[in-house]
C-alpha cells in the first residue's frame with residue numbers, strides 16, 4: 001500500500017511538468033512551422049505582382065490645422081505618444097535581464113517612429129518622407145515580432161526573427177518607394193504570424209506578454225486610420241482619426257510595458 005501511495009505521489013509530482021511539456025509542443029516543431037511561414041512570406045514578397053507606388057494615391061489627411069506655427073499639428077504632435085512609450089519602455093528594461101528578445105528594439109523603434117512620423121506629417125505630400133516614417137515602424141515591428149517569437153517559441157528563434165524582420169522591413173520600406181508589395185507583405189504577413197503566435201501558449205519560462213493586447217491596439221489604430229474623416233466629423237473637428245491612430249498605435253506598447261513592471265510588484269500569472 002505504501003508503495004502504491006508513493007507511486008501516486010510521485011506521479012502527481014511529475015504530472016504538471018509532463019502536461020506542461022505536452023501542451024507546449026517541442027520548440028523545434030514550432031521553429032519548423034515558423035521557418036515554413038517565413039519562407040512562404042518571403043516567396044510572396046518576392047514573387048507576387050508589384051503594386052506600383054504611383055498607383056497608390058497619397059493620403060490627404062483631413063486635419064491640416066496649424067497650431068503655434070506647426071502645420072498639421074494634430075498629426076505631428078500625437079507622435080509624442082510614441083516617444084513617451086518608447087522612453088517608458090526603455091526605462092523599464094533597465095536592470096532587467098529576463099526581458100524578452102526584441103523588447104529594446106521595440107521601444108527604440110517607437111522613439112524612431114516619433115521622429116520619422118513627425119517628419120513625414122510636417123509635409124505629408126512629399127512621398128520620399130514616407131521612407132522615414134516606415135523605417136521607425138519597421139524597427140518597432142521587428143522588435144514586437146521578436147518579443148512574440150521569444151515568448152511563444154524560443155529565445156534563439158526570437159533573435160533570428162528580430163534580425164530577419166529588421167532587414168526585411170528596411171528593404172521593404174526602401175523598395176516601397178516604387179513597389180509596395182514587399183511592404184504590404186511585411187506588415188500584414190508579419191501581423192498574421194503574430195496572431196498565430198498569440199493563439200499558442202507561452203513557452204515555459206516566458207514572461208507572459210499579452211500579445212493579444214498589442215494586436216488589439218494595432219487593429220484599433222488601423223480602424224482609426226481608415227476613419228480619419230469620419231472621426232473628425234463625429235467629434236466636431238476636435239480630433240481626426242489619424243491623430244487617434246497614432247495614440248492607439250502607441251498604446252500597443254502598454255501591454256508590453258505592463259508585463260515589465262518592476263519585479264517586486266509583478267502581477268500574478270493565471
Ligand SMILES: [Zn+2]
Nearest residue numbers: 117121242246
Ligand atoms: Zn501617421
